[in-house]
Amino acid sequence: MTADIAVLATKLDDAARFAKATAQIDGPPISVDDAYAVQKASIDKRLSRGERIVGMKMGFTSRAKMIQMGVSDLICGRLTDAMMAEDGGVISFKKFVHPRVEPEVAFLLRKPLIGRVTPLQALDAVEAIAPALEIIDSRYENFKFSLTDVVADNSSSSAFVIGPWRPRDIDIANLGLVMSINGRAQAFGSTAAILGHPLRSLVSAARLAEAYGLDLSPGHLVMAGGATAASALSPHIYVALEMERLGRCGFSVEE
Numbered sequence: 001m002t003a004d005i006a007v008l009a010t011k012l013d014d015a016a017r018f019a020k021a022t023a024q025i026d027g028p029p030i031s032v033d034d035a036y037a038v039q040k041a042s043i044d045k046r047l048s049r050g051e052r053i054v055g056m057k058m059g060f061t062s063r064a065k066m067i068q069m070g071v072s073d074l075i076c077g078r079l080t081d082a083m084m085a086e087d088g089g090v091i092s093f094k095k096f097v098h099p100r101v102e103p104e105v106a107f108l109l110r111k112p113l114i115g116r117v118t119p120l121q122a123l124d125a126v127e128a129i130a131p132a133l134e135i136i137d138s139r140y141e142n143f144k145f146s147l148t149d150v151v152a153d154n155s156s157s158s159a160f161v162i163g164p165w166r167p168r169d170i171d172i173a174n175l176g177l178v179m180s181i182n183g184r185a186q187a188f189g190s191t192a193a194i195l196g197h198p199l200r201s202l203v204s205a206a207r208l209a210e211a212y213g214l215d216l217s218p219g220h221l222v223m224a225g226g227a228t229a230a231s232a233l234s235p236h237i238y239v240a241l242e243m244e245r246l247g248r249c250g251f252s253v254e255e
């Protein structure tokens, strides 16, 4: 039986829109292809409400994330303009189900990137690199999901903050980073945690984009994936990321 793509897309889109958790997908397991079809159908609903695709995100590109969530395949999701939050700005806790934050690296593309590419070709397609924070928010109860559940749920993407853009010739292989909450260090890591080098995440993004029909065009962003485990958000906190050589970004959370 093929999963009812449209029904699942509505269920997940509604859960995100109304910030209300929904049950994991029940019945016989759906295929990964079907899960990406649900993801696309739910994002199409956002597009029909006027949102615009601005890029894609990668997930489970670090061991810390795989271990935290119990999923070990690389996944991706679509990013829209409505998910973009301002660096130094404020986000509203009540718009989310149970949001978490994780430190990432963002790429801005100047060339299309699709299919099998080398790390050098991937770097050549990059315009700039920035420190970034991703706010993930599983729409499933208790933040629990299988691989296909999370893919269908647009890989938990819900918002992101991008810091200052830096030139692509900065060596990002192994940059130290600290994510702090209210000034207290919450997670330490290195960009090397992202597949050994964040550029490998971009190479994988090009491959997944081709496999599942995502678009990576000039002007698009790619979020490389969390370098450390994610931390829970709560109202009245300030989250900051400080990354060696790339600089800092942050946001506060209100009720």
Ligand code: OOG
Pocket: 057, 058, 059, 060, 061, 062, 065, 069, 102, 134, 136, 137, 138, 150, 155, 156, 157, 224, 225, 226
């Ligand atoms: C799934 C999304 C994973 C990352 O950076 O690894 C992800 C989740 O953890 O809810 O965004």
Ligand code: MG
Pocket: 057, 058, 059, 102, 104, 134, 136, 225, 226
């Ligand atoms: Mg992430």
